[in-house]
């Protein structure tokens with residue numbers, strides 16, 4: 001499967017880029033040169049007519065692969081120079097996920113491709129009028145000041161303005177420096193910092209490296225707070241109760257929101273349990289990722305948010321966390337499903353997990369099996385089983401019923417295409433009591 005591009009991570013000074021810069025090719029366009037001496041009078045006149053570009057402008061932009069891609073200008077900021085047209089632009093690549101939005105220099109833009117300026121105000125007004133009450137509440141909850149049920153169009157627009165540009169560009173966490181993906185509503189006093197320094201154990205965050213160094217001398221945590229409920233080899237899972245460890249829970253939410261776009265940031269962490277996966281060595285237990293789970297979910301959600309930190313992605317931890325969430329559901333005697341909406345990467349991971357689990361059972365099972373039986377065996381909600389099997393074309397609708405038609409050859413073909421299984425959860429190493437039984 002091809003890779004969805006993600007920003008960069010630095011470890012010990014060496015930069016790993018998930019999207020290698022491609023060599024220049026036919027897709028290369030002439031650079032929008034800022035060298036005035038070589039420009040014709042006509043070009044100069046045209047440039048001065050359109051610069052600085054308006055927010056909302058659509059134009060082609062040279063990306064890190066060396067090719068030009070369509071972008072929309074989201075924001076602009078003035079550079080400290082004498083030229084009135086010297087700005088840099090925050091752009092959204094319309095073909096890519098928002099995590100790749102970035103500040104670019106004028107030189108990266110092909111000014112010959114500038115399209116008519118969109119009337120942002122009209123566009124946004126229409127969008128905000130189309131918002132449902134539920135969407136409004138979700139947006140409101142990601143804001144620092146929670147609790148405004150009714151947002152008028154003006155404050156909604158103000159909020160969108162506020163969140164459209166990433167506030168924190170990078171974080172330092174343990175031995176990694178990580179580029180962030182999205183806006184996260186840190187308390188206002190952190191909003192002037194491009195980089196934040198996290199204690200990898202208690203997740204407190206600071207503006208300066210020296211503050212972190214001082215903190216690390218005092219912090220006595222060497223693993224997440226809470227109970228270690230799983231250990232197998234160097235992998236450990238900790239269950240953190242948001243009520244008992246409120247600050248940790250909130251810090252984790254601030255951190256996670258930097259990599260989760262459409263998720264609500266809950267300040268009321270009391271209602272959640274956090275399952276934090278760590279790789280352990282002699283220096284301590286280092287967070288790899290986590291998922292959160294509502295203590296009581298009316299919608300039978302068994303997972304609210306899931307994150308593998310970027311340095312650990314594509315190594316099977318995501319599928320491990322998903323598998324773990326279903327193992328907890330099995331212990332509770334319930335079926336579960338992840339909270340919606342799923343992100344692009346979330347959907348890929350879940351589809352991959354469901355596909356492999358179901359194909360493995362169908363391959364081994366002799367005779368007929370129903371969706372209900374599959375659901376009982378896996379704790380996967382029947383709807384998710386149905387959509388997965390439908391996408392694999394293993395379902396037929398006969399006499400008003402869905403019937404699974406699993407030809408062994410078709411199963412083999414799908415299994416081959418399903419890729420790696422991810423890291424296994426060793427259930428014998430899970431020592432856990434469901435939440436309700438603890439109180």
Ligand SMILES: CC(=O)SCCNC(=O)CCNC(=O)[C@H](O)C(C)(C)COP(=O)(O)OP(=O)(O)OC[C@H]1O[C@@H](n2cnc3c(N)ncnc32)[C@H](O)[C@@H]1OP(=O)(O)O
Pocket residue numbers: 001002003004005006259260263303304305306307308309312313314315316317318319320338339340341342343344345346347348349350352419420421422
């Ligand atoms: C309910 C919700 O919370 S939805 C939101 C989900 N969370 C997010 O979007 C936060 C940011 N993303 C992440 O944290 C991670 O990408 C996760 C948690 C979704 C997946 O974590 P990972 O540790 O990378 O998962 P894992 O290594 O098990 O891979 C899962 C599968 O997803 C797909 N996948 C994951 N990342 C990519 C990618 N960058 N490009 C293409 N496919 C990908 C692959 O099919 C992969 O399986 P494969 O490697 O065998 O081909």
